[in-house]
Amino acid sequence: MSRPRASLGVKLFAGVFGTIVVVFLSFSYFSAQETSEAWEQSFEQQATQTTAVIERVLRQGMLLGKKESVHAAMRDVATAPGIEVVRIYDKQGVVRFSTNEGEIGTRAARNDEVCAICHGEHFRTARLESFTRTLRDRGVPIMGQARLIRNGAQCAGTGCHEPPDKKEYLGVMDFQTSMIAVEQANLDAQRSTAWAAVVMAITGGIVTMFLIFRLVRRPILELVRGTREVAAGNLETRLHLEQSAEAYELARAFNQMAGDLSRARERSEKWEENLARAIDEKTAELAAAHRRMLHMEKMASLGKLAATVAHELNNPLAGIVVYAKLLARDLKEPELPESEKKETLRYVEVVRQESSRCGDIVRNLLSFARQSKNVFAEHGLNTIVDRSMMTVQHLMKTNSIECRVGTIDGDDRLFCDQNELQQALVALLVNAAEAMPNGGELRIDLTGEADTIVVDVADTGVGIPPEILPEIFEPFVSTKGDEKGVGLGLSVVYGIVRRHEGSIDVESEPGKGTTFRVTLPRRPTGDAGATAASSSDTARRASEPRINFGRGALS
Secondary structure, eight states: OOOOSSOHHHHHHHHHHHHHHHHHHHHHHHHHHHHHHHHHHHHHHHHHHHHHHHHHHHHHHHHTTOHHHHHHHHHHHHTSTTEEEEEEEETTSBEEEESSGGGTTOBOOTTSTTTHHHHSHHHHHHOOSEEEEEEEETTEEEEEEEEEEEOOHHHHHTTSSOOTTTOSEEEEEEEEEEOHHHHHHHHHHHHHHHHHHHHHHHHHHHHHHHHHIIIIIHHHHHHHHHHHHHHTTOTTOOOOOOSSHHHHHHHHHHHHHHHHHHHHHHHHHHHHHHHHHHHHHHHHHHHHHHHHHHHHHHHHHHHHHHHHHHHHHHHHHHHHHHHHHHHHHHHTSSSOOHHHHHHHHHHHHHHHHHHHHHHHHHHHHHHHHOOOOOOOEEEEHHHHHHHHHHHTHHHHHHTTEEEEEEOOSSOOEEEEOHHHHHHHHHHHHHHHHHTOTTOEEEEEEEEEOSSEEEEEEEEOSSOOOTTTGGGTTSTTOOSSOGGGOOSOHHHHHHHHHHHTTOEEEEEEETTTEEEEEEEEESSOSSOHHHHHHOOOHHHHHHTOOEEEESSSTTO
16 A cells, blocks of 8 residues: 555645635635726716716806807816816717817717717617727727717707707717726735735635644644554553544544553453463473373383283293202102103203293393493494394294395494394394294395495284284383293384484284384494483484384385
């Protein structure tokens, strides 16, 4: 939205002042016209009166036979200021007397304005006694009045003229007077009127400007200032406008709006404070509940661990006790037959196996729980994989499992704890072998990249059920029966991979097999000992395993 070029005050002043100027100019024009007409009418009336007086003097002098005295009197009249000439025409248009003696005896033309009083169309229709005309002589404005000299009985009685019934008019008297004084007075009046109009227009403009500034612009500027203050957040702004009733109502409405906004903001701030307080309280409650839950989870894990360990140790220990009693009974015999010796040796072998089983349980438990300092050094991954395969070679042959190993042709070196890494690989290989009791194929693929090495361990076994797959790295989670471990193997693998700052992903499909992908950095970024002992949430989140259902997502 573009900003207007002129303000409301300027527009209002321009409109009002323009109207005032037009009104005063129109007034001046019409006033000048009226003044001019009034001056002309007054001058014409004065001329009419003068010609009437001259006619009476002329008539009286002619009746007394004092023609020369009449002429002298008319010459005296002509010497008065402003009177140009006095003429007397006879019926035939011949100048019988004139204050300008050079005109005496001359004849007026038929189309002369003086002749129009008798011979003009208006004379025949209106029967005028006189008429007035204006003309300019050498630039001087002149008003001329032609007046008919009517014949009378007195005139005929002297024997000078014919009776009135034969000759109604004796001639025409033409009286001309200068209008220069009238014109100058008219110009002065027009000039005064114009100056008065200008002064009144300027005065009206000044008064209008003052009123606009006082009654319009100042309240609007105050309203704009208050609106900007409110927009800037100062809701305590109040207006005090008393220039007019409308301005007062506007200020009152604005102040009411600002007060409502201030109260609404106070309610909003109080609501925000209460909400923040409630959030803090609920957060504290949730934190306390979380701590209690973690404590309960730890206690539950400890209880589960204790129950599992007790259960796992109870079975082999019970067997050891039973076979120990059998051995004690047999050893009480003075001499044992050969068959009983073989049976006794079988008992001893069972005791050895069960004791070894107890040792495995305790060793796995310690391996899961301890946080010992690792020894990191540069080793070749191909060598570690070969040693791991040699460890489980007998197991693979027993289960008729075909093994395929794809080593790294180039640089296979990385910084690691080779014992832990071999332990993790053996655990994955044992899990794969146990998932293929009826034989199958085991494939190990090594891929060397610039900063990482990827190890893929894939089998064609029974796979992992989808409901167990998300928890496969949790302690005590196992897909095998109770006779094949307590579910700590993959948890140990996950811990080893995490201590090497690596990641482990799993993809499985029931009935088709499982693939574990271990990604290890060639050189861990942190201190080896600190990395091995760290259990922070950051390290745990960085190495969270990815679980994929179905085959092919890791390829």
